[in-house]
Amino acid sequence: MRRAPMVGRFTREEVALASRNHGMPLEALREALTPAGLHYLLIHFDIPPPPQRLELGGRVERPFGITPDELRAMPSRSLAVTLECAGNGRAQLSPRYPSMPWLEEGVSTAQWTGVPLRTLLEKAGLQAGVREIAFFGADRGIDGGVEHAFARSLSLAHAMEEDVLVAYAMNGSPLPPQHGAPLRLVVPGWYGMASVKWLVSIQALAEPFDGLQQVRSYHFRKDAAEAGTPCTRIRVNSLMQPPGIPDFYSRNRVLAPGTVQITGRAWSGEAPIVAVELGVDGQWSPAQLDAPAGRYAWTGWHAAWDAVAGEHELACRATDAAGNRQPLEGDWDLTGFGNHGVHRMRVTVRG
Amino acid sequence: MRRAPMVGRFTREEVALASRNHGMPLEALREALTPAGLHYLLIHFDIPPPPQRLELGGRVERPFGITPDELRAMPSRSLAVTLECAGNGRAQLSPRYPSMPWLEEGVSTAQWTGVPLRTLLEKAGLQAGVREIAFFGADRGIDGGVEHAFARSLSLAHAMEEDVLVAYAMNGSPLPPQHGAPLRLVVPGWYGMASVKWLVSIQALAEPFDGLQQVRSYHFRKDAAEAGTPCTRIRVNSLMQPPGIPDFYSRNRVLAPGTVQITGRAWSGEAPIVAVELGVDGQWSPAQLDAPAGRYAWTGWHAAWDAVAGEHELACRATDAAGNRQPLEGDWDLTGFGNHGVHRMRVTVRG
Numbered sequence: 001m002r003r004a005p006m007v008g009r010f011t012r013e014e015v016a017l018a019s020r021n022h023g024m025p026l027e028a029l030r031e032a033l034t035p036a037g038l039h040y041l042l043i044h045f046d047i048p049p050p051p052q053r054l055e056l057g058g059r060v061e062r063p064f065g066i067t068p069d070e071l072r073a074m075p076s077r078s079l080a081v082t083l084e085c086a087g088n089g090r091a092q093l094s095p096r097y098p099s100m101p102w103l104e105e106g107v108s109t110a111q112w113t114g115v116p117l118r119t120l121l122e123k124a125g126l127q128a129g130v131r132e133i134a135f136f137g138a139d140r141g142i143d144g145g146v147e148h149a150f151a152r153s154l155s156l157a158h159a160m161e162e163d164v165l166v167a168y169a170m171n172g173s174p175l176p177p178q179h180g181a182p183l184r185l186v187v188p189g190w191y192g193m194a195s196v197k198w199l200v201s202i203q204a205l206a207e208p209f210d211g212l213q214q215v216r217s218y219h220f221r222k223d224a225a226e227a228g229t230p231c232t233r234i235r236v237n238s239l240m241q242p243p244g245i246p247d248f249y250s251r252n253r254v255l256a257p258g259t260v261q262i263t264g265r266a267w268s269g270e271a272p273i274v275a276v277e278l279g280v281d282g283q284w285s286p287a288q289l290d291a292p293a294g295r296y297a298w299t300g301w302h303a304a305w306d307a308v309a310g311e312h313e314l315a316c317r318a319t320d321a322a323g324n325r326q327p328l329e330g331d332w333d334l335t336g337f338g339n340h341g342v343h344r345m346r347v348t349v350r351g
Numbered sequence: 352m353r354r355a356p357m358v359g360r361f362t363r364e365e366v367a368l369a370s371r372n373h374g375m376p377l378e379a380l381r382e383a384l385t386p387a388g389l390h391y392l393l394i395h396f397d398i399p400p401p402p403q404r405l406e407l408g409g410r411v412e413r414p415f416g417i418t419p420d421e422l423r424a425m426p427s428r429s430l431a432v433t434l435e436c437a438g439n440g441r442a443q444l445s446p447r448y449p450s451m452p453w454l455e456e457g458v459s460t461a462q463w464t465g466v467p468l469r470t471l472l473e474k475a476g477l478q479a480g481v482r483e484i485a486f487f488g489a490d491r492g493i494d495g496g497v498e499h500a501f502a503r504s505l506s507l508a509h510a511m512e513e514d515v516l517v518a519y520a521m522n523g524s525p526l527p528p529q530h531g532a533p534l535r536l537v538v539p540g541w542y543g544m545a546s547v548k549w550l551v552s553i554q555a556l557a558e559p560f561d562g563l564q565q566v567r568s569y570h571f572r573k574d575a576a577e578a579g580t581p582c583t584r585i586r587v588n589s590l591m592q593p594p595g596i597p598d599f600y601s602r603n604r605v606l607a608p609g610t611v612q613i614t615g616r617a618w619s620g621e622a623p624i625v626a627v628e629l630g631v632d633g634q635w636s637p638a639q640l641d642a643p644a645g646r647y648a649w650t651g652w653h654a655a656w657d658a659v660a661g662e663h664e665l666a667c668r669a670t671d672a673a674g675n676r677q678p679l680e681g682d683w684d685l686t687g688f689g690n691h692g693v694h695r696m697r698v699t700v701r702g
Contacts, residue, residue, distance in 0.1 A: 027398050249494075
């Protein structure tokens with residue numbers, strides 16, 4: 001039931017997915033927090049009607065259900081978190097896996113407010129021997145020939161970290177339908193698939209969770225026969241805000257000669273951003289970093305460019321404190337995960 | 352500078368446009384008012400920073416500028432309005448014009464609140480001889496080789512109708528950036544291109560407006576050499592909410608046998624909806640209509656279907672009070688405007 005990678009133009013199915021699961025328009029990089037309707041979306045099945053209740057169960061002493069109103073009455077935390085789809089950049093690879101054809105826009109940052117997952121697990125009381133916590137959404141469908149509700153798990157140690165939230169608000173407003181209303185998980189630093197939306201059930205497990213989206217999907221592999229390596233933390237990456245004005249169809253940029261401030265944002269789920277370079281026609285120079293907006297949020301950067309008439313290629317490349325640096329070209333992956341090759345943009349400077 | 356129509360798979364440029372300009376996921380048809388982040392988008396250039404002021408000028412007695420706060424203090428109207436992109440359905444046609452590759456999801460309904468345009472025109476005082484009112488957005492770019500800010504016009508008589516609004520709120524909240532913040536035009540009953548976003552200037556003209564988006568784009572034509580016929584009112588059209596659950600990639604639907612309520616919405620910019628038919632494998636039967644939600648808003652419909660095991664094709668077809676009825680197949684148009692052929696969906700009923 002797996003689909004075969006392909007080359008060249010895009011299928012109708014890919015276009016239908018792109019029309020549903022939109023990216024963040026790159027001009028929205030000017031906002032430190034992405035407005036709700038501009039935050040990227042990846043919805044596997046349909047947006048479900050809002051679940052009325054979240055159940056906590058499995059290997060716990062005191063299973064319970066909780067309504068969104070009850071959750072909102074509990075002590076909360078707010079965190080600015082950059083989320084990125086694990087498949088971001090998939091459509092830059094060739095051959096390309098038939099799925100959501102992200103070019104580079106599957107990333108955004110929002111302020112999420114919710115109750116630490118740990119608070120709910122302590123309320124339920126974990127039994128001895130719990131190894132993982134599994135999270136089930138209300139969204140149900142078929143993938144790889146298997147019918148299932150979208151579900152993922154975290155190790156017990158990860159689930160007990162104070163910054164993993166059961167969130168009920170985004171940028172200060174209740175979650176919109178498409179972002180998991182009324183309750184979703186937010187797992188800072190990890191690719192978006194970990195942040196399960198439309199949460200209906202949290203289960204404490206004595207054995208590793210064996211759901212399709214955990215053990216088969218969201219793995220790096222070069223060949224379908226490999227077990228693969230799970231997608232976890234967001235790889236170091238960066239984008240730039242397009243300068244000048246666009247051509248409607250090609251999105252190529254046109255601007256006047258002179259000094260231009262090129263701005264953008266960089267992020268890594270592994271360590272703070274320590275450097276960004278701006279590339280102009282293959283020549284790299286350091287950009288200046290803004291103060292970080294939070295441990296899990298992207299870092300703004302800017303660099304002056306003396307634009308002279310002609311055709312140019314701009315590029316940006318980030319490095320994090322763990323020594324991870326974006327590759328010039330993304331590594332090929334069978335299902336198109338984790339492509340963090342440098343972002344390139346063609347611009348025309350008028351004479 | 353015009354692009355050549357093409358057949359078959361989609362270009363990278365079309366995919367990039369689809370990732371920016373998302374449609375309304377069809378499951379959102381369950382909502383009479385589309386939530387802001389799910390309302391379809393067609394943004395020609397970039398989302399601009401919010402303009403601070405709207406100027407009224409041209410052939411008027413008392414030109415003036417007004418801020419969004421000043422506008423919000425004036426008497427307002429609220430209207431539920433269905434907007435549809437003139438290019439909706441473009442990607443169902445072959446050959447297909449290279450542009451935003453809408454399949455069928457470029458339609459939505461919102462409650463818009465604003466000041467009647469007429470109030471502002473009366474405040475400015477129109478001079479004798481005014482024939483058209485032109486509207487300029489802050490969004491600037493290149494299309495068809497021509498650099499311009501997006502701009503459109505209305506006839507004087509149309510501009511003076513009480514339901515043409517300069518809107519500042521959508522579903523009770525300030526306009527989001529992508530829907531024209533802080534002020535946009537809303538022209539009920541017309542395809543979306545008339546509802547100019549990010550309004551910066553309204554000009555009274557003694558001659559017809561000659562902007563590219565008015566006199567060249569947004570025309571029905573079969574051949575590039577034709578002058579063509581302008582796109583104006585929304586043609587009668589309808590969609591259905593997909594039953595059952597989807598396959599992630601193909602979006603094909605799977606459901607259990609038995610009686611299923613098929614629901615959807617129908618709309619026309621020319622007259623009220625008077626009939627919707629549900630087609631099952633080519634056999635048509637009448638659906639029941641809900642009470643209309645307003646003069647300019649879509650009408651809900653539902654029909655029971657006794658689903659038996661096997662593969663089926665569902666379709667829906669609306670008729671309005673002016674006698675307009677959706678064609679079984681959309682008329683071909685060079686740039687892909689006005690396709691209102693019936694919506695079809697493949698479903699699998701399990702045995």
